[in-house]
Amino acid sequence: xxxxxxxxxxFDVPVLTGVNLTVQTGETLSIVGPSGTGKSVLxxxxxxxxxxxxxxxxxxxxxxxFDGDETLRRIRGKVxxxxxxxxxxxxxxxxxxxxxxxxxxxxxxxxxxLEKVAQALEDVNLDPRQVMNKLPAELSxxxxxxxxxxxxxxxxxxxxxxxEPVTGLDPVNTAAVSRLIRDIREKTxxxxxxxxxxxEQALEISDxxxxxxxxxxxxxxTPGEFQASPDPVVRAFADRRxxxxxxxxxxxEDAADLKKDMEEETP
Amino acid sequence: xxxxxxxxxxxPLARVGRTAEAVAExxxxxxxxxxxxxxxxxxxxxxxxxxxxxxxxMGVQSLPLVLVTAVISGVVTTQQGGYQLTSTIPLYVxxxxxxxxxxxxxxxxxxxFVLIGRVGARITAEIGTMxxxxxxxxxxxxxxxxxxxxxxxxxxxxxxxxxLLVSIxxxxxxxxxMVAARLSLGLxxxxxxxxxxxxxxxxxxxxxxxxxxxxxxxxxLISVHMGFRTxxxxxxxxxxxxxxxxxxxxxxxxLDATFPSLFLN
Ligand SMILES: Nc1ncnc2c1ncn2[C@@H]1O[C@H](COP(=O)(O)OP(=O)(O)OP(=O)(O)O)[C@@H](O)[C@H]1O
Ligand SMILES: [Mg+2]
Numbered sequence: 001x002x003x004x005x006x007x008x009x010x011f012d013v014p015v016l017t018g019v020n021l022t023v024q025t026g027e028t029l030s031i032v033g034p035s036g037t038g039k040s041v042l043x044x045x046x047x048x049x050x051x052x053x054x055x056x057x058x059x060x061x062x063x064x065x066f067d068g069d070e071t072l073r074r075i076r077g078k079v080x081x082x083x084x085x086x087x088x089x090x091x092x093x094x095x096x097x098x099x100x101x102x103x104x105x106x107x108x109x110x111x112x113x114l115e116k117v118a119q120a121l122e123d124v125n126l127d128p129r130q131v132m133n134k135l136p137a138e139l140s141x142x143x144x145x146x147x148x149x150x151x152x153x154x155x156x157x158x159x160x161x162x163x164e165p166v167t168g169l170d171p172v173n174t175a176a177v178s179r180l181i182r183d184i185r186e187k188t189x190x191x192x193x194x195x196x197x198x199x200e201q202a203l204e205i206s207d208x209x210x211x212x213x214x215x216x217x218x219x220x221x222t223p224g225e226f227q228a229s230p231d232p233v234v235r236a237f238a239d240r241r242x243x244x245x246x247x248x249x250x251x252x253e254d255a256a257d258l259k260k261d262m263e264e265e266t267p
Numbered sequence: 268x269x270x271x272x273x274x275x276x277x278x279p280l281a282r283v284g285r286t287a288e289a290v291a292e293x294x295x296x297x298x299x300x301x302x303x304x305x306x307x308x309x310x311x312x313x314x315x316x317x318x319x320x321x322x323x324x325m326g327v328q329s330l331p332l333v334l335v336t337a338v339i340s341g342v343v344t345t346q347q348g349g350y351q352l353t354s355t356i357p358l359y360v361x362x363x364x365x366x367x368x369x370x371x372x373x374x375x376x377x378x379x380f381v382l383i384g385r386v387g388a389r390i391t392a393e394i395g396t397m398x399x400x401x402x403x404x405x406x407x408x409x410x411x412x413x414x415x416x417x418x419x420x421x422x423x424x425x426x427x428x429x430x431l432l433v434s435i436x437x438x439x440x441x442x443x444x445m446v447a448a449r450l451s452l453g454l455x456x457x458x459x460x461x462x463x464x465x466x467x468x469x470x471x472x473x474x475x476x477x478x479x480x481x482x483x484x485x486x487x488l489i490s491v492h493m494g495f496r497t498x499x500x501x502x503x504x505x506x507x508x509x510x511x512x513x514x515x516x517x518x519x520x521x522l523d524a525t526f527p528s529l530f531l532n
Contacts, residue, residue: 044404047407047408048407049404049407049408073410076407076408076409076410077410079408080408081404081405081408083401083404083405085400085401087400087401087402087404087405088402088405089397089402089405090396090400090402100409100411101409104410104411151409155409
């Protein structure tokens, strides 16, 4: 179980201003919201990659911030994090990168290790023979993303945090990754949080959907409730057509502002 | 009047205050980094292979440039010394001038400058890039300790490699000076070595190697520290690399200046 309790985080400006959320063990929750609202920041407070300014995050009842280094280490051991931009180690080959997801001290030359690496690559729809010995710089963006995913799942964490796992993937690979997320969950009962802009994926694979906006969760509920919500912001996210209308409205407002500014400037 | 005081007095003072604050912040972070490196080393968390890799990159690959620098230090000291020694001072004194200049100052300092440019800048750029591309976060999330994985091997290798490089630079520098003295001033090897021995203290070598150890510790320490502090994309990496080089040069000069009063009394 993961509990976010009144999480605040500011950089130059406030980003999170009191997020409260509980994710049950075995649950899959998607977080959606406009770009730059702090979805990645929220995810990073779970395993201490960013420290909240105020509030607490508890994983299975233990705090990553108040219960000492040993607890933080234990939390990091059970939380797997899929980075938005893969964050592969660029001095290491694909194989070595994925090995880094295995427990410390495994020998990369042992047969079972290579088998695990190959299996993880196949799980993310990559051909092990082709990519195993490549460096990250030699991979496409979508391939990097999937290697990053493989590196996280190979260690079989109890909790998986996915930061935009399908953004930038083609439809076939998007479907493959969605299927993988669901398979992992069915086989191992992991708790997952998925940050995504792919609303269809979110509605399809999650038990609950949360909408982060202006530093707080504006909505948390089941996919059904999400789609039925009367809140205009939620509706803009739930419905492509409404999103498109919202975009047009924003652009029209911007254009009007610009026109007004120009009129004021030229007397 | 008020304005004058504010501009003339308070503003510079505020600037001094800010600088002091920044220095204290860096010092604190570097102290905790050193502590982390020591702890990781004592707990056996640092892989031997990565130390050897760093040893190779810092030591062996820097050797050619260190050798060239040492040769030039020796040759230039000989020629300038020879130019200044007038007929009243016997020429063999040159042996002592060259030996002490090289061992006490030029060997350790020039070698360290080579390492700042060749090794320090690279470490900051490398770790800075890892920082801005979330690779450091990835290490944390995989339960790895960036201090044990990245900082410790570099600091350990630097502390071992630099005194070795300094020793080689000393020998090569003196030898080059000796050859130059013979070719340009006609001073024989025997006389040169006689002069070198006359004013030689056995303590001098230890002093030189001590400098090598201190500089060899501080260069990777600063460069790793600046790498971890990097923020803001490729531009940030460039900025922190430049800052790290300036920081290393100044620290080296300050430390070098404190050495005589600490050890030569
Ligand atoms: N390390 C950091 N230092 C300074 N500011 C940061 C940092 N990380 C994030 N921010 C700021 O916090 C805000 C939220 O960033 P975040 O990456 O969480 O957005 P996001 O919701 O994940 O957006 P996207 O959907 O585009 O990934 C942004 O304004 C960003 O500039
Ligand atoms: Mg993000």
